[in-house]
Amino acid sequence: MADDTLPAPVRRWLDAAWAGCRDRPTTLVLGGRARMWRPRMPTMRLDTRISARLGRDRVSEFAVRCGPLTLLRGLDATVDGRSASRVGRQVSVGPEVDQGSLLSLWGEAAVYPSAWPHLPGLRWEHLDGWGAWLRLPLPTGEETALVTFDPQTGFPARFEVDRFKGAGGPRTPWSGEYRDWRTVAGVPVAHRLVVQWGDEARPWFDLTVTDVQVDAPVQAALARGRALLAGTHAPGGDGALA
Known part of the structure; x- marks a missing residue:
């Protein structure tokens, strides 16, 4: 994908953040503390870990704890x-x-150019000076996301797309915000990720990243994801977590 074919805000961001290192990273592990809110439920505080082969595989794990006790665990693969x-x-x-x-996988991977070759047909299209359309030819059908960029820093600020709200649920506006960008091992990483459904009054997932591992091994996390997939046979429940 030649730079002169890209929308202006995407080119500015690549020039500012990725000059000379667009083939990195291949994997990324993010750990931290999150708050999760669902209607009619108290806010839960989670320990969260996201392990990704960018653009290909992603495993998100969480644990709800009260002191030394683990009350609930979850895994999204x-x-x-x-x-x-x-x-x-x-x-x-x-x-x-x-x-x-x-969409969760690509909401995180889209801000890493090294992920783009893993989805043939992915393309950026012009919108305006601070936003661009991202066309995602997923196996489930092509999706169109809106990516907006911070006018001060030029870095990605928001990823918006329509997403099914759980198994059997309707397509609903869904967004993720990238905040607090910092450089770790030469790679820009957003240290706060805030996710919200468009029909809800507040974010349902707010992660503050405290641990970043660039190009780290992710095989153990992927193995846990494969184990979950191997045991699934029938749909049901509320859908994916993040």
Whole structure:
């Protein structure tokens, strides 16, 4: 993908952040503390870990703890082209979960040029001076995301797309915000990720990243994702987590 074919805000960002290192990273592991909110439920505080082969596989794991006790665990996996989500003992699979998990994968991977070759047909299209369309030819069908860029820093600020709200749910506006960009091992990383459904009044997932591992091994996390996928047979539940 030649630079002169890219929208202006994408070119500015690549020149500012990725000159000479667009083939990195291949993997990324993010750990931190998150707050998760669902309607009619108290806010939960989570330990969260996201392990990704950027543009290909992603496993997100969380644990809800109270002191030394673990109250609930969850795992959301997109590995080898398949997706599933588990919260406690409840597992969700199906086309809506596939679409949602793939959009989560690409919501994170889209800000890393090294991920783009792993989705043939991905393309950026012009919108205006501070936004661009991102066309994503996923196995579940082409999706169109809006990526907006911070007018002060030029870095990506927001990823917006319509996503199925759980297994059997409707397509609903969904967004993720990239905040607090810092450079780790020569790679720009957003240290806060805030996710919100468009029909809800507040973000449902707010992650503050405290641990970043660039080009780190992710095989163990992918193995846990494959184990979950190997045990899934029927759809059900509320859909993917993040």
